Amino acid sequence: MAYDTVVTQGTFVGTGSTVIIPVRSDIDWMSVYNYTQIATPADVGFQYYWQRGMPIGGGLIWTNPAAPTFGALANPAGFTLVNTSIPFQVVSPAAITDISNANPPVVTSAGHGLVTGDIVLISSAVGASQLGGIPFLVTVIDANNFSLVNMIPIVAAAAPGATSRVRKIGNATYWNPYVCIITNMTAAVNAVVTFSAPHTFQTGSQIRFQFPFLTDGSYGNYTSLNGNTANIIATTASTITLDINTVGLGAFTFPVSADGAFGYTPAQVIPVGENTATALSLVPPTSTLGDAQVNVAILGMKLGGGANTPGGANADLMYWQAGKAFSNNGM
Numbered sequence: 378m379a380y381d382t383v384v385t386q387g388t389f390v391g392t393g394s395t396v397i398i399p400v401r402s403d404i405d406w407m408s409v410y411n412y413t414q415i416a417t418p419a420d421v422g423f424q425y426y427w428q429r430g431m432p433i434g435g436g437l438i439w440t441n442p443a444a445p446t447f448g449a450l451a452n453p454a455g456f457t458l459v460n461t462s463i464p465f466q467v468v469s470p471a472a473i474t475d476i477s478n479a480n481p482p483v484v485t486s487a488g489h490g491l492v493t494g495d496i497v498l499i500s501s502a503v504g505a506s507q508l509g510g511i512p513f514l515v516t517v518i519d520a521n522n523f524s525l526v527n528m529i530p531i532v533a534a535a536a537p538g539a540t541s542r543v544r545k546i547g548n549a550t551y552w553n554p555y556v557c558i559i560t561n562m563t564a565a566v567n568a569v570v571t572f573s574a575p576h577t578f579q580t581g582s583q584i585r586f587q588f589p590f591l592t593d594g595s596y597g598n599y600t601s602l603n604g605n606t607a608n609i610i611a612t613t614a615s616t617i618t619l620d621i622n623t624v625g626l627g628a629f630t631f632p633v634s635a636d637g638a639f640g641y642t643p644a645q646v647i648p649v650g651e652n653t654a655t656a657l658s659l660v661p662p663t664s665t666l667g668d669a670q671v672n673v674a675i676l677g678m679k680l681g682g683g684a685n686t687p688g689g690a691n692a693d694l695m696y697w698q699a700g701k702a703f704s705n706n707g708m
Contacts, residue, residue: 383701391689394682397459399675402701405429407456407678409687412694418443425687427456427678438685453492454681461674473541476505480530484515485522486543493517496574498544502537507632511558511643512546512574514615527560527571527615529631559644561629562599567610568623570646575614582609583650584617589642595632596644599623606649617646 383402406428415423420441427436434452439445450456475485476499484499491497493516499508508528515523557578561571578584588596588603602621611618632641678699682688689695 384698385700386696386698388694388696389689391682391691391693391695393691394688395453396680396682396688396695397675397677398680398697398699399677400699400701401676403676404458404678404699405702407687407697407699409680409695409697411689412696413689414693415442420446422685425450425455427687431456433457434681436687440685450681450686452490454683454686456681456687457679459675459677459679470542470544473499473502473537473543476502476508476531476537478530479524481524481526481528482531483518483522483524484543487521489517489521489523489543491515491517491523491545495545498546500542500544501540503541504537505531507531507641507643514574525573527573529561529629531631531633555648557646559646560631562623562626564623564626564628566622566624568607568619568621569616570619571616572646573615576612576617578609578612578617578646578648580609580612582648583607584609584619584646585649587642587645587647589644591632591641593633595630595641597628597630598626599629599644601626 385400385402387398389396389398407426409425411421411423411425414421417423418441422438422440423442424439425436431437432452432455434450434455434457436450436455438448438450438455440448471486471489473484473486475483477483477485482505495515495517496512497515498510498512499505500510502508508525508531513525514527516526517523555577557572557574557576559570560573563569583606585604585606586602588600590600590603602623605621607619607621609617610620632643680686680688682690684690687695687697
């Protein structure tokens with residue numbers, strides 16, 4: 378009986394940063410060749426390989442074209458499957474043993490396996506249950522500790538129970554822009570909103586606030602903004618600046634939970650449209666308007682970037698092949 382494989386191929390020039398390759402047929406294996414380095418008689422990666430079953434972010438590497446040497450890649454230098462039709466897909470779980478009240482809070486999770494820039498979800502964190510289900514950007518401190526970059530301090534340190542977990546999740550790139558969770562706001566002539574994780578809003582977008590009304594007074598006077606709209610006049614990776622004056626609203630207070638039994642819907646910013654008075658820039662290749670709704674999912678592979686990675690160093694010419702394999706399991 379015949380065995381069939383759908384093969385796709387292509388090329389790109391490395392920038393030294395992560396590369397995402399969309400592949401129409403999904404992927405069961407992938408090979409990448411560094412055409413720039415393949416003739417270099419040095420200990421430089423020139424061929425890379427991955428197939429299903431290998432660790433997330435891993436793969437194989439061949440270095441030194443003059444005398445090829447075989448080795449393994451470690452996360453995040455290797456290959457990671459991407460499916461943006463599943464926003465916030467769970468990648469890996471790890472136990473939590475402590476959450477501090479530092480600024481920002483530090484989470485202790487032995488052997489967490491995260492890297493700076495990952496997005497995580499926390500669950501069942503006794504004493505800090507208000508953090509549950511919110512996507513947080515992290516900065517890795519060491520192999521056992523990381524901080525929640527955009528979170529203001531919690532009131533008391535937490536010693537979560539045995540079921541407490543942190544899970545790495547994928548970026549929600551399917552919906553653009555997408556709803557974001559508010560962790561802080563400034564009382565200013567032009568309010569600055571901080572999100573728990575990076576956003577995809579752009580200058581010229583219009584948003585609506587959604588604040589819950591909690592009996593403990595969380596969010597302070599900012600609940601008065603519930604249902605109001607505003608226009609974005611500036612952005613950073615995790616903040617937006619708005620054309621609203623919040624000078625009189627005082628301090629922003631994030632919800633506090635001391636008993637692990639706190640349930641609520643966190644404050645959110647929701648995309649609702651655009652400010653037509655603002656010139657919108659083109660954002661190639663997926664949209665024609667800077668703040669357009671772009672909801673196109675991809676299947677593909679994320680390649681680690683830099684020297685000795687399948688994403689290549691800056692200006693490296695890379696060729697790749699990927700396949701979706703079909704077999705009859707030996708029949």
